[in-house]
Amino acid sequence: DIQMTQSPSSLSASVGDRVTITCRASQSITRYLNWYQHKPGKAPELLIYAASTLQTGVPSRFSGSGSGTDFTLTISSLQPEDFATYYCQHSYRSLSFGQGTKVEIK
Amino acid sequence: QVQLVQSGAEVKKPGASVKVSCKTSGYTFTGHDISWVRKAPGQGLEWMGWISSFSGDTTYAQQFQGRVTMTKDSSTATAYMELRSLTPDDTAIYYCARDRESFGKHFDYWGQGTLLTVSS
Numbered sequence: 583d584i585q586m587t588q589s590p591s592s593l594s595a596s597v598g599d600r601v602t603i604t605c606r607a608s609q610s611i612t613r614y615l616n617w618y619q620h621k622p623g624k625a626p627e628l629l630i631y632a633a634s635t636l637q638t639g640v641p642s643r644f645s646g647s648g649s650g651t652d653f654t655l656t657i658s659s660l661q662p663e664d665f666a667t668y669y670c671q672h673s674y675r676s677l678s679f680g681q682g683t684k685v686e687i688k
Numbered sequence: 689q690v691q692l693v694q695s696g697a698e699v700k701k702p703g704a705s706v707k708v709s710c711k712t713s714g715y716t717f718t719g720h721d722i723s724w725v726r727k728a729p730g731q732g733l734e735w736m737g738w739i740s741s742f743s744g745d746t747t748y749a750q751q752f753q754g755r756v757t758m759t760k761d762s763s764t765a766t767a768y769m770e771l772r773s774l775t776p777d778d779t780a781i782y783y784c785a786r787d788r789e790s791f792g793k794h795f796d797y798w799g800q801g802t803l804l805t806v807s808s
Contacts, residue, residue, distance in 0.1 A: 583750070613791070614791070614792040616792075616794040616795075618733070618795075620727075620733065625783055625785075625798035625799065625800060625801060626725075626733065626783070626785075626795070626798055627798075628788075628794060628795060628796050631788065631790070631791065631792075631794040632790075632791040632792070632794075635791075637796065667732075669732060669733050671733075671735075671794065672792075673792035673793035673794065674792065677723075677735050677738075677749075677793055678735055678749075679725075679732055679733040679734065679735060680732070681732045682732040682733070
């Protein structure tokens, strides 16, 4: 099975900061990589699919990049509503999520 | 508009089974697979498996094989997930999610979640 490792596990940031979260796959998954935001008490929300395509309705401050084994989610200017946990998810021959990255207020 | 509405919270004893429903609307049910994902306290999202809403074919995550069954009723546009031999470790919020069916599996609409508590 392909393992997905996110880093960091958590981070503290301020409103307006640029935030970068990394997801590494244990083998190449080409571009079969998606990103979700999850807030307590709510369903997860799809942000990015196919590594870099912004889901309809998601603010443009979110962006994704990468291919093969290394991927990045970037929030260009952190907003108050962005404090949440972020997960990567692959769907290359199977499916699994990373362990999550919690973005907290500094 | 697309909606996935799940059944209500459940409390079960260890060893019991639970069946959660996911009623869909606002799109062609047979055009999108449904996956089930759970979130246990203090843990991350965990994919359990998916069902083809068209054929009924299923794929289960290895850790749930033999203990989970996913079914669907196309006449009511509803998907179901049954989990057996429950333990306290199965206490979690269970979500159904629609596969967008574009460049691999990713989930564009989700149910509101069903809280399962397993306790003696």
